[in-house]
Amino acid sequence: xxxxxxxQTFILLLLFLLRYFPLFSSMILDISSWWQALENFEKIYWVxxxxxxxxxxxxxxxxxxxxxxDALGDSDAFIEDDAGIGSQYFTFKNxxxxxxxxxxxxxxxxxxxxxxxxxxxxALLAGIALVGVMAYIFSRMLGLQQSGTMQITxxxxxxxxxxxxxxxxxxxxGKVQLNVQGSVHELQAITDDTLDIPTGKxxxxxxxxxxxxxxxxxxx
Numbered sequence: 001x002x003x004x005x006x007x008q009t010f011i012l013l014l015l016f017l018l019r020y021f022p023l024f025s026s027m028i029l030d031i032s033s034w035w036q037a038l039e040n041f042e043k044i045y046w047v048x049x050x051x052x053x054x055x056x057x058x059x060x061x062x063x064x065x066x067x068x069x070d071a072l073g074d075s076d077a078f079i080e081d082d083a084g085i086g087s088q089y090f091t092f093k094n095x096x097x098x099x100x101x102x103x104x105x106x107x108x109x110x111x112x113x114x115x116x117x118x119x120x121x122x123a124l125l126a127g128i129a130l131v132g133v134m135a136y137i138f139s140r141m142l143g144l145q146q147s148g149t150m151q152i153t154x155x156x157x158x159x160x161x162x163x164x165x166x167x168x169x170x171x172x173x174g175k176v177q178l179n180v181q182g183s184v185h186e187l188q189a190i191t192d193d194t195l196d197i198p199t200g201k202x203x204x205x206x207x208x209x210x211x212x213x214x215x216x217x218x219x220x
Contacts, residue, residue, distance in 0.1 A: 049103025098127035166197040189214040
């Protein structure tokens with residue numbers, strides 16, 4: 001039964017090839033004729049455009065699939081490691097985007113009948129403009145990321161309420177609730193006050209220690 005199924009599949013495949021082979025052959029011949037008719041200058045742009053467009057689409061697919069591998073570059077690398085403006089431009093993904101735009105703009109220019117120097121200049125400017133737009137978008141993303149992360153120093157001089165009992169004279173830690181950067185946070189706190197600060201007592205933040213400890217007082 002298995003051999004019969006294989007034979008049947010083979011026959012269907014053979015019929016398919018016999019049916020559509022002339023069409024495929026015609027398409028290949030048409031593409032070959034079109035390619036031969038192109039000037040070498042335009043061929044260069046077609047190679048660049050097609051190659052880097054394929055890479056660009058692959059990067060997008062991998063990004064949405066969560067598989068953005070190191071082999072294709074990390075578009076957010078400069079966000080994780082803010083190394084200055086250079087890191088915003090000189091990334092593998094920006095290079096792919098630049099060459100993709102460079103290739104297609106070069107094709108457009110040659111087909112529009114522009115001179116070769118003009119085509120090169122316009123293609124370069126278009127590629128640079130695209131990279132600049134991408135860098136601007138990612139820098140805005142970085143700004144949003146930073147603004148969304150609470151900076152504990154912004155809690156200084158803020159008013160809050162004791163959530164968990166705070167021992168006096170820094171003998172232990174408690175917790176306070178307060179509004180920082182537009183949202184309510186629950187943070188550990190100590191106090192220099194001689195008396196303990198009971199739960200529910202209003203307090204004021206007078207300082208911070210490290211990245212997650214507040215110094216508060218009930219002497220408002």
